[in-house]
Amino acid sequence: MRKTYILEELDCAHCAAEIEAAVGKLEGVTKSTVAFLTQKLTIEVDDAKADKITKEIKKVVKKYEPDVEVVEK
Amino acid sequence: MSKKLKKRIKRVGAGAAVYLAAVLFSRFAPYWEFGSWSISASLIIFLAAYIVIGGDVVKKAVKNIGQGQIFDENFLMTIATAGAFFVGEYAEAVAVMLFYQVGECFQSYAVNRSRKSIADLMDIRPDYANVIRDGAVAEVGPEEVEIGETILVKPGERIPLDGKVVKGTSSLDTMALTGESIPRDVAEGEDVISGCVNLSGVLEVQVSKEFGESTVAKILDLVENAGSKKSEAEHFITKFARYYTPVVVGLAALLALVPPLAAGGGWVDWIYRALSFLVISCPCALVISIPLSFFGGLGGASREGILIKGSNYLEALAAAEMIVMDKTGTLTKGVFGVRKIVPAEGSTEEEVLETAAYAENYSNHPISRSLVQAYGKEIDDSRIRDVEETAGHGVCAILDGQRVLAGNDKLMKNRNVEPKLPEEAGTIVHVAKEQKYLGYIVIADEVKEDAKTAVDGFRAVGMKNIVMLTGDRKKTADSIARELGITEVYAELLPGDKVEQVEKLLASKSEKGRLIFVGDGINDAPVLARADIGVAMGGLGSDAAIEAADVVIMTDEPSKIVKAMQISKKTLGIVKQNIVFAIGVKVLVLLLAAVGIASMWAAVFADVGVAVIAILNAMRAMK
DSSP, rough: EEEEEEETTOOOOOHHHHHHHHHHHHHHEEEEETTTTTTTEEEEEEEOGGHHHHHHHHHHHHOOOTTTTTEEE | HHHHHHHHHHHHHHHHHHHHHHHHHHHHEEEETTTTOOOTHHHHHHHHHHHHHHHHHHHHHHHHHHHHHHHHHHHHHHHHHHHHHTTTTTHHHHHHHHHHHHHHHHHHHHHHHHHHHHHHHHHOOOOOOEEEEEEEEEOOOOGGGGGEEEEETTTOBBBBOOOEEEOOOOOOHHHHHHHHOOOOEOOTTTTOTOOOOOOOOOOOOOOOOOOSHHHHHHHHHHHHTTSOOOOHHHHHHHHHHHHHHHHHHHHHHHHHHHHHHTTTOOOOHHHHHHHHHHHHHHHHHHEEEHHHHHHHHHHHHHHTTTTEEEEEHHHHTTTEEEEEEBBBBEEEEEEEEEEEEEOTTTTTTTHHHHHHHHTTTTTHHHHHHHHHHHHHHHOGGEEEEEEEETTTTTEEETTTTTTEEEEEEHHHHHOOOOOOOOOOOSSEEEEEEEEEEEEEEEEEEEOOOOOOHHHHHHTTTTOOOEEESSSOOOHHHHHHHHHHTTEEEEEEOOOOHHHHHHHHHHHSSSSSHHHHEEESSOHHHHHHHSSSSSEESTTTTOOOHHHOSSSSSSOTTTTTHHHHHHHHHHHHHHHHHHHHHHHHHHHHHHHHTTOOOSSSHHHHHIIIIIIHHHHHHHHGOOO
16 A cells, blocks of 8 residues: 655755665565655555554654654554 | 744844853963963863854754764764864854854755745645524634535635535635635635635535545645655655765764874864765755755645645656557546637638527537637627528528528438538538528637647647647647647547557657646546556546546646646656765765865765755745
């Protein structure tokens, strides 16, 4: 299934690329894209993992950009 | 401007003041000597300025290093400036941090601004709907309105959902959707599209689609997701950035260690050069400005009523060398109109048209309608009687007491009238009165006003092949092609043949060139999908077109495709400039720093200065 998150206060493009790559490596995630300008993270995730993925994404984002707030859409 | 940014600017400003004080103070500052080392008292005040200006950078660096991120921008800046302190360049250390921060603030500001202007561009989301329920008007979210309910749209409000006008007349501003500045008039019974602004009268609209399925929601969805289909240039930059930083940092380490070890000294100088490398090691200029250019291009296009579904298509448009267009609905209006009136000797255009319009007034055939429309005057029913229509032939009637005929050559021959042989392509209506031949009228699908401009435009932007496909008769197709200056025409094609023809054309183009197919979205979804870039015309109201195409032209003007290509070429030009400029300056400064000519000042410019210039350049793509 597809999920979309808003990465509030994301203002480092380099980190956006790193977050995109790191989220893509999470288990169950088949596709991950961060659009730096719209501050949007879009993922394709296995239905079985969908519930837990938000928490894991928050963890990843915290690691790269502690200031960024992850909001599920 | 965000609060965070304001705070940062204030802090950097205060730091700059401390820095100036430090520079002045350092001239008179006492210093202490410890053997070969000397420490100036000004170090303390420089350190103070440094902490005020770059405290947050250092803090982030420490935090990130704990997470194992050694190529973090903050960490690299901290190492570079701390190193400068170490080699005794206090003023420079603080200045580098100061300029880095100023650049970052500016960068942040520029990104925020472009985010905002793009958001403004797409500010078509309706906030509420006035729904009429149980005789009262209630303000609800557009998502809550169901199909069949009636909504009230007051002047100045945005139409929240697609539907049909059941009461009232008004004019609508469709600018945000189509880029068209002339308002569109609507009246009872007409369909209206969400996203338009109601300008004058109050409208009652019966909703025909839920919000999620309505035009405005589809457009927003399309534009917001456009960023996720990345162009090759963006992929290149992501890859480049992945290697660039580690390589530059590695080179810096070599530069700091190898030459002094080999020469047995000169540590301070070589470390200083290596620190400059660290300052330049962030690929920010590229990482920000390239997606920004594409996004700006997409935004600029949507303001013109051209929706492009991804940066990859925007990129591909610039490489197009072949454009294949469907005739009906793309180059022509898809409606019949009177093209020419040819009176016989002793008759006038006026007489021919008037006779035909009266004779055909009772028929609902599209050709009859076009005659009546072309005549344009009120039809006086009392003048005509005994109308007799023969299918496949035409009409016979009594007008002002005289027997008139209007129809094809078969009708004329049946009634013993000798018609002229027309040279023109299209449908011919011959007209006769009292057995006397009056002349004929040519009726054909009308070519769009801007079709010729579009074809000329394609040639001007460097399109190698301009091809027209049609299911229509060869004669009609050739005549329109001649009028527009198209040389490659494939006529009398069945829908399946169109796919086959496009396949053949795809095989004949060069490897890097791209093929654009333009259709009106009706019946040509397979071809739209098969082409490199499928363009659907007249996207307003046609869901199939929005789904199947890669580019949707909201109006029905083919010349918008030329505009789209121009935007594409301009955007790619900016992208190339930025790539060459940013990499060029960085490599140059790296070389100069390696041989000891460029100072850390130049390095800061190569980092943030270049980023800011590249961002400003990228913002041009939006215009």
